[in-house]
Every structure is written in structure tokens, then in C-alpha cells.
Amino acid sequence: MGQALSCGAADEHGLFAAVQRGDSDAVAAALLKDSSLIRRTTVYHRHSLLHIAAANGQIEMLSILLERCVNVDVLNRYKQTPLMLAAMHGKLSCLDKLIEAGANILMFEGVNGRTCLHYAAYYGHSDCLLALLAAAQTSSVSSSWGFPRFVNVRDRKGATPLHLAARQRRARCVHILLDSGGLVCASTHGYGYGYGYRLSNSTPLHMAAKGGCLDCVRELLAWGADRRQQDASGRIPYAIALRHRNGACAALLNPSSSEPLVWPSPLKFMTELNQEAKALLEKALMEANREREKAIFKKTSYSMPSPSPSDDNMSEWFLTSQANDADLCCICFDQTCTIEVGGCGHRMCAQCTLAVCCHNKPKPASYPEPVCPFCRRTIVRIAVAEPRNSWNSFSEGSSNSSFKGLSAATAASFRRMPSGGSDDIIDIEK
Incomplete structure (x- = not known):
């Protein structure tokens, strides 16, 4: 559907065309002459003046009409509201104005039974999606449907x-919906792929496999999507990707390939994350899964654009960390400490924090609470670590004081020698 909404040829007063092009003077003059024109609709689609203004992004015109219009949720022939058309066409300013005027975000249209949230996700308008989700958290949704039901309507x-969003390759919208509580393994009951080929019990991962968007597949797998879940015809997402010749997606969806690291969203402390800390952990999660992908793609004809850091530049990591007065993680001796555990104050890099808190496949009912690897206290909160001036402060209060004096230059000189026996020999170069 295009970004402009046609008025049709049956506008004898030129009113609809004036609304479409934003001619406020012409519209004001017409309404002053005959106030009943505010209720006029187009002949076939039954679009009201509000529908046309919202779909075409005419925010000034929309404001004028809202001052004179009683029903902000007027329906067209397909039972679509002006808010739905604003979401469909990505007109954020009009969408915000309609919500401010009291537009109902819980209404369903008449063709496919979709809401304004469906439209924003389908057409990939992430800004409108965020606005609708924000409105759902502050409006009467919480007392009627509840926010989780709204996200998964x-x-x-x-x-x-x-x-x-997964079917239409809208990776940004997929991420927003997952982060807002979208059910990663929700099944349909008859969603069609087109060409007369209909499948039910399809998950978002089935849809992403059909659409062929690698970023959508990555996001869904990172949030715990099950690669082995079958649709009503017994097909797993891997089979769908192969059918539609989406080879890169099929490589990641192959059940015989290694499992991805999964974002531990059901854990209580994950809802209490500092937003900056959450962004660091999400980045670490994706980087860890990219390393896994490289090993998978290496066995196929696909390759990743950016190689992982090699052992040759490991010294640069240490020297950079030391130059920035940052602490190196005492678990991996590789990354700088960016995450601090609430309560005990121990620090780790984002990768190691993620490893402590993540599981390959989430089963919320059986999740043990993660614990700090230094003091074994339950982790209930994590935040971004403030920079410190020396390494000695990292292990303060922990039993790992033997690592305190390890310098960047010394750490960079560690190398693993080939072993002639069963034990590895660690040598420090002069």
C-alpha cells in the first residue's frame, strides 16, 4: 500500500483533495459554509476526512479536523480507524496526535482482525511501534487487556x-517486540504463506525462515526460539528456509548445528537492568553468537563479513585496556570489566556476565537464580561499572587477590606451548 491515500474521483466539492494536500484554508472555508461536510466520506472506501489526513501525514489538517470531529475512531469500509492508517503509513506525528485525542488502540479492523500494532509491525514503522507500546503502558490497557496481552494480540x-514483523523482514520491529514481552514461540492457527500453501501452528521463527531475513532469525534464536518446533504439517523452520532457498538462514536453523546463546529474559533481575548495562549485555550476546555463526558458515558456502580478533592482536587488547585505566576481567583475562553486580560490587566483562546468567534453551520454570562467581551471592541486579584507576580495586573483597598484580604487559606475554604429555605447559616469555 502506498504512502499516499487516494481520495477518488467522486469529490464534487474538492474537499477530500484539499485535505490530502493540506490546504487548510480551503477546508476551513468549506466547513464554515457547511459544517455537515465533516461527516462526508469517499464513495467506495468510505474514508473520512480524518482517515485521509492521518494517512497522508497532514498533522495541521488533522488538528483542525479533530477540533470539529466528535468521533476520533470513525470507521471506513474495512472498519479501519484513522489511527490504524497512521500506523500503516508510518505517520508518527499524526499517530501521536490521535492518541492524544483519545483514539482507541485496542480496536480490530474488519478484514484480517488486526490492530494498529499489527500494522506498525507489518510495515516496519519502528517509531510508531514504540509510540503505541508506550501508550499501552500508560493508558487504560493496563486495567482492561493488560500490557502483555496487547503486545501479543x-x-x-x-x-x-x-x-x-518476522515474516516481513522487519528486524528492528522484531527486536522491539521481543524486548517488550513478545512470545517468541507463539503459534498461529492458519496463517498462510501464499500461493495456496497454508500452514498453521507456525512460530515467528517459521515466518523469519520463510522471509529469509538473517537478522530476524538471529534475534529470535537469541531470545530462545525453538529450532525444532514443528508446524501443523510437521515442518521445522529449517525445512521452510530450505524450501524458499534461504541458505544462510537454513545454516543457522539446522538442528545439527550448535545451539546459540540465549538472552535470559525470564530472570527477575533482567527486568531491573540498568539500560546501559542491558545494551552492553545484548551486544555481548550477539558477538558471542556471531562467533558461533562463523564456525557454522565456515562449513558452508557462506562467510561472515567481519573476522574475529586473532591471537596476534591480543596484546593490543591488553595495552588498550591498561591505557584507558580499565580493569581486565579476572575470569577471561580478555575483555575489560564493564558490568558490576549489585550488592557485592564484583565486576566482570559483559561476555562473562552473560555466560553466568545465560542458558542455551530457556525453561523459565526451572531457571536457577544466577550467582556471583566470586562470592556466590545471588545476582539480583547488575549495572554499568564505573571506571577505576587500577586493577587492584577489581578483586577487592573477593578471594581472587592473586590476580591483583597482573599487568597488561605480563598478561599479553602469556602463551600456551605444545605439550609433550598430558599436561599443558604455560611459559612466560622473557
Whole structure:
């Protein structure tokens, strides 16, 4: 559907065309002459003046009409509201104005039974998606539907906004919906792939496999999507990707390949994360999975654009860390400490924090609470670590004081020698 909404040829007063092009003077003059024109609709689609203004992003015109219009949720022929058309066409300013005027974000249209959230996700308008999710958290949604139900609302075929975003290759929208509580393994009950080929019990991962968006597949796998879950025809996402010749996606979805690291979203402390810390952990998660992908793609004809850091530049990592007065993680001796555990104050790099808190496949009912590897206290909160001036402060209060004096130059000189027996020999170069 295009970004402009046609008015049709049956506008004898030129009113619809004036609204479409934003001619406020012409519209004001017409309404002053005959106030009943505010209720006029186009002949076939039954678009009101509000529909046309919202779909075409005419925010000034929309404001003028809202001052004179009683029903902000007026319906067209397909039972679509002006808010739905604003979400469909990505007109954020009009969407915000309609929400401010009291537009109902819980209404369903008449063709596919979709909400404004479905439209924003399907057409990939992430800014509108965020605005609708924010409105759902502050409006009457919490007292009627509840926010989780709104995020996972289903259309007539059982598709959630996450299904539609994955099917349409909208990776940013997929991430936003997952981060807002979208159910990664929700199943449809009859969603069609087209060409007369219909499947039910399809997950968002099935949709992403069909769409062929590698970033969507990555996001869904990182949030715990099950590669072995079958649709009603017994097909797993891997089979769908092969059918549609999406080879790179098929390589990641192959059940015989290694499992990805999964974001531990069900854990209580993950909802209490400092946003900056959360961003660091998400980046570490994706980097860890990229390393896994390189090993998978190495066995196929696909290759990753950016190689991983080699052992040759390891010294540069240490020297850079020392120059920046940053602490090296006492678990991996590789990354700088960026995450601090609330309560005990011990520090780790984002990769090691993620390893402590993550599981390959999430089973929320059986999740043990993660514990600090230094003092064994339960981790209930983590935040971004403030920079310190020396290494000695890292292990303060922990039993790992033997690592305190390790300098960047010394750490960089460690190398592993080939072993002639069963034990490895660690040698320090002069």
C-alpha cells in the first residue's frame, strides 16, 4: 500500500483533495459554509476526512479536523480507524496526535482482525511501534487487556505482531517486540504463506525462515526460539528456509548445528537492568553468537563479513585496556570489566556476565537464580561499572587477590606451548 491515500474521483466539492494536500484554508472555508461536510466520506472506501489526513501525514489538517470531529475512531469500509492508517503509513506525528485525542488502540479492523500494532509491525514503522507500546503502558490497557496481552494480540489467523514483523523482514520491529514481552514461540492457527500453501501452528521463527531475513532469525534464536518446533504439517523452520532457498538462514536453523546463546529474559533481575548495562549485555550476546555463526558458515558456502580478533592482536587488547585505566576481567583475562553486580560490587566483562546468567534453551520454570562467581551471592541486579584507576580495586573483597598484580604487559606475554604429555605447559616469555 502506498504512502499516499487516494481520495477518488467522486469529490464534487474538492474537499477530500484539499485535505490530502493540506490546504487548510480551503477546508476551513468549506466547513464554515457547511459544517455537515465533516461527516462526508469517499464513495467506495468510505474514508473520512480524518482517515485521509492521518494517512497522508497532514498533522495541521488533522488538528483542525479533530477540533470539529466528535468521533476520533470513525470507521471506513474495512472498519479501519484513522489511527490504524497512521500506523500503516508510518505517520508518527499524526499517530501521536490521535492518541492524544483519545483514539482507541485496542480496536480490530474488519478484514484480517488486526490492530494498529499489527500494522506498525507489518510495515516496519519502528517509531510508531514504540509510540503505541508506550501508550499501552500508560493508558487504560493496563486495567482492561493488560500490557502483555496487547503486545501479543492475535489477528483472525492467530498471528501476533511478532509473526508479521518476522515474516516481513522487519528486524528492528522484531527486536522491539521481543524486548517488550513478545512470545517468541507463539503459534498461529492458519496463517498462510501464499500461493495456496497454508500452514498453521507456525512460530515467528517459521515466518523469519520463510522471509529469509538473517537478522530476524538471529534475534529470535537469541531470545530462545525453538529450532525444532514443528508446524501443523510437521515442518521445522529449517525445512521452510530450505524450501524458499534461504541458505544462510537454513545454516543457522539446522538442528545439527550448535545451539546459540540465549538472552535470559525470564530472570527477575533482567527486568531491573540498568539500560546501559542491558545494551552492553545484548551486544555481548550477539558477538558471542556471531562467533558461533562463523564456525557454522565456515562449513558452508557462506562467510561472515567481519573476522574475529586473532591471537596476534591480543596484546593490543591488553595495552588498550591498561591505557584507558580499565580493569581486565579476572575470569577471561580478555575483555575489560564493564558490568558490576549489585550488592557485592564484583565486576566482570559483559561476555562473562552473560555466560553466568545465560542458558542455551530457556525453561523459565526451572531457571536457577544466577550467582556471583566470586562470592556466590545471588545476582539480583547488575549495572554499568564505573571506571577505576587500577586493577587492584577489581578483586577487592573477593578471594581472587592473586590476580591483583597482573599487568597488561605480563598478561599479553602469556602463551600456551605444545605439550609433550598430558599436561599443558604455560611459559612466560622473557
